Amino acid sequence: MPSLDTARIDIERFWSTIERSAEIGPGRPGGLSRLALSDADKDIRDTFVGWCREAGLTVRVDGIGNIFARRAGTDDSLPPVVMGSHLDTQINGGRFDGIAGVLGGLEVCRTLDALGHRTRRPIEIVNWTNEEGARFSPPMVGSGCFVGAYTLDFAQGRTDEEGRTIGQELERIGYRGEMEAAPHAFDAYIEFHIEQGYYLDRDGMQVGVVTGGFPSTGMLVEFKGETAHTGPWPMERRRNALLAGARLLVETDEIGWAYAAGGGKATAARLAAWPNKPGILSDWAQAVCDVRHPDPETSEVMAERVRRAVGESAARAGCTAEILDIWKWGGSIFAQELIDSVRQTSLALGYRTQDILSQAGHDAYFVARHAPTTMIFAPCKGGITHNNAELCTKGDLEPGLNVLLHTVMARADR
Amino acid sequence: MPSLDTARIDIERFWSTIERSAEIGPGRPGGLSRLALSDADKDIRDTFVGWCREAGLTVRVDGIGNIFARRAGTDDSLPPVVMGSHLDTQINGGRFDGIAGVLGGLEVCRTLDALGHRTRRPIEIVNWTNEEGARFSPPMVGSGCFVGAYTLDFAQGRTDEEGRTIGQELERIGYRGEMEAAPHAFDAYIEFHIEQGYYLDRDGMQVGVVTGGFPSTGMLVEFKGETAHTGPWPMERRRNALLAGARLLVETDEIGWAYAAGGGKATAARLAAWPNKPGILSDWAQAVCDVRHPDPETSEVMAERVRRAVGESAARAGCTAEILDIWKWGGSIFAQELIDSVRQTSLALGYRTQDILSQAGHDAYFVARHAPTTMIFAPCKGGITHNNAELCTKGDLEPGLNVLLHTVMARADR
Incomplete structure (x- = not known):
């Protein structure tokens, strides 16, 4: 044996x-x-x-x-x-x-x-x-x-x-x-x-010891407006839910850029609307977006900025908004004894090893x-x-x- | 008889x-x-x-x-x-x-x-x-x-x-x-x-004599990017086609507001993306938008601004853009003899009558x-x-x- x-x-x-x-x-x-x-x-x-x-x-x-x-x-x-x-x-x-x-x-x-x-x-x-x-x-x-x-x-x-x-x-x-x-x-x-992610590959590392996850927040947001003809309907009367959703996605992206230097990310992931057709304004839209940052407090600030952007995006498009769901993940959730065991095992086997957060x-x-x-x-x-x-x-x-x-x-x- | x-x-x-x-x-x-x-x-x-x-x-x-x-x-x-x-x-x-x-x-x-x-x-x-x-x-x-x-x-x-x-x-x-x-x-x-539109109703008019249409331009725009994980992928490497489309819709709306006082309108009408799912950046999006203004030259300026926004929206999202179709409508397209005939008939019948452009x-x-x-x-x-x-x-x-x-x-x- x-x-x-x-x-x-x-x-x-x-x-x-x-x-x-x-x-x-x-x-x-x-x-x-x-x-x-x-x-x-x-x-x-x-x-x-x-x-x-x-x-x-x-x-x-x-x-x-x-x-x-x-x-x-x-x-x-x-x-x-x-x-x-x-x-x-x-x-x-x-x-x-x-x-x-x-x-x-x-x-x-x-x-x-x-x-x-x-x-x-x-x-x-x-x-x-x-x-x-x-x-x-x-x-x-x-x-x-x-x-x-x-x-x-x-x-x-x-x-x-x-x-x-x-x-x-x-x-x-x-x-x-x-x-x-x-x-x-x-x-x-x-x-x-x-x-x-590209850190292990970039740095020539063989094993990543995962010490936790980026504190992250995702949101599912619904916007409601009113259908109308895209031609004659005046700008100030429009309640285009598709536009409200688009505004939220753009704002989310801006928030990501504002924190990118520190490793922050924000994602405009999904936008659905109805009827979503030429010739008619949409009266319903649903958007999914998320933010992530290695620092828990900064991640929370990013999430708060997205939450504010929900209301602002809706208001600028004459719509109402509701955050249907918020989900949070990441942080220091893993067991220290196991993290240590993985690190020690990796070093004992002679591998190039790096502590890393999951994103x-x-x-x-x-x-x-x-x-x-x-x-x-x-x-x-x-x-x-x-x-x-x-x-x-x-x-x-x-x-x-x-x-x-x-x-x-x-x-x-x- | x-x-x-x-x-x-x-x-x-x-x-x-x-x-x-x-x-x-x-x-x-x-x-x-x-x-x-x-x-x-x-x-x-x-x-x-x-x-x-x-x-x-x-x-x-x-x-x-x-x-x-x-x-x-x-x-x-x-x-x-x-x-x-x-x-x-x-x-x-x-x-x-x-x-x-x-x-x-x-x-x-x-x-x-x-x-x-x-x-x-x-x-x-x-x-x-x-x-x-x-x-x-x-x-x-x-x-x-x-x-x-x-x-x-x-x-x-x-x-x-x-x-x-x-x-x-x-x-x-x-x-x-x-x-x-x-x-x-x-x-x-x-x-x-x-x-x-609401002009006839607002002004208590019974018949609108349509003298032409708002000079208008519509566009069908395609954006191409790259799928990637919404988590670890750095902001500066993202090529999110959904975001490019959302940026175009928001810019189109801004152009509408800039000309609203003169009767201009701009519409973010449609946005489709693929895969358009949480967890993954979209590598394809298609947007439909249009601009309308009673003045032909101003309408053309609005269309030109949307055309520029196509390139800018794509660039800011790291994507490429192609205007798949542009369609133009409206202007002074109707026959003067018929316009005059409608106006005279309406007045002869004693109706409150107003010249109007179709939007x-x-x-x-x-x-x-x-x-x-x-x-x-x-x-x-x-x-x-x-x-x-x-x-x-x-x-x-x-x-x-x-x-x-x-x-x-x-x-x-x-």
Whole structure:
């Protein structure tokens, strides 16, 4: 039996698994368009479950479609050490975002099998449902439901643009599971993910030790106005909801620029209007925007400025506005003991390592409410993601996967 | 036989016809949602054709679905005097916009029948296809095709948001006619229409003598950017096409305000983007905007400012822009002899009459390229239109219809 200390994941085996996944739900060249609960999502879920069963894992599915694959421990009564992420993608997504975390968990289990090593605590891999939010809003609905941030009824009732619900689509693809969508105990949750930023790649770093997330605020805003003819209707009587939404998006962008030097970002993400046609003013619009900043207080100031911009944008367009939803994420949410463990493991393995904040949202943010949690980042070329040009090499992913292996092994054996 | 000079249209008969039309394709309370070539449009077309045949008119349909209903003249070899407008509506439309012009033409023919009067020249009523542009772009496609501004292939190939073409939908509802979609000679074209502005109503005027249209420019603009994650992607690398489109809409609105004191208007009418989702920057957007001003030179300056705003909006969002289409309408396009005839007829009938410019686009603008053309406006309450609250009383419409009757009768008898 090889020594546990010198154990390494098999990057070729992992890579062939990634490549098989990349055949399921192809999008633009090189990328994936594997929307949550689509036929392609069913296909990758079936494939993943097959791989897990081949690896001797016990598969369970909960009421929101989260898949848990369990490798028994020598003391199977203890809570599991959990790895995972998501197999769904954006509509113009890449082949690594999320996927590397789920299939990385599988690779860890396969490596332990090859080592002939059974850990003291059980190990689980999880695939969370609808992380991306590209088909159903909100994103991270599977992990949010798991930790109780959303009720199962609410989560199952979310609809896509054609009006189909998550519950119906889970039923259709056979992933509305029996297991209660409520948290079973985790000893720890460790999510491996590509950085989705360019710092590690730019700085030649191999492993990102994720110490927390950018404090962030998102808003869903509704504007109401009045339809009228675009020709004769005087400027001062217009109540064009589309214009109110456009004003909010522009103001949000300005707020982003005002804080860009300190790492702040603000995004004009979505604008829908009705009727949204030439010849008629729109009486309804809905906008989604968000702000992020590494400093919590500055992030809060940015959010407050967006909130004010909501009212101002509406007023300047003669409309009313309502903030339908505000969601906050990020901050110092991860467990220090796990952060330290990832850093020490990475240094012990001789990797170039950097502390880093996550700028994107992740399922780990929700799971952190439930159990000690952290993340491990791998570099991706130029930080390009949510784009078919998203690219990682074997060399980009191998170090982080080895850190995942040893961090999980140490945790599960203690 | 009653005297021709004292002849008047029958407002009760006209009103019951309007009320029957208002049952077909109901929208929000009191309004219509009768999109071009929908089932409801087929229904009103069938109903209108039935009324025309009852009135002894000969009905022909051309290749783009324009319906021509002809009342023979005593010298039937002469080109007809033509009345008409459109029976389609906006998605939140009223029961008078366009409809009053088509059914007003029918009322004129019915009145001539009741008078037992056959004019020297033939008379035609026309219903133009897809005036509103609410389902298919561009608007006024039927009249544009008729005068050769669009080829039949182009016009039949226009698609709605579900990808169905005008040609397919004409075939489906049985209105792809045999008649060549090319102009037969008109002696004159006179379009009766509600004002769609508030001047006549505000000033207590009964008839608007339309001397021309606001010189106007519309643009269809496409922006291209790059998808990326809304979280980590730095502000200075973002190429968010949705933001570029939003910036253009806001700038267009600012241009409208800058010229509002002189009657100028500018409209942010439509913005579509892809993927247009939380979590991902959009790499494509399409915007529609327009400017209008009573003074031709000022209108041109406004259009030039929008053109510049296209480039600036794209540059500030890191995107490229292309103006896919520019369309211009309005100006001094109507025939002076017909304008004078409408004014004199209105004064002779004792109506309070005002010269007025049209601010909206109309089929008459295209027909003016082909034949001597003018319009007659009736007041509508508060100028509200493209809205289910659009409202005219019998008293609002009766004077203009009598002016239509006598103007057409005089023209057709000369």
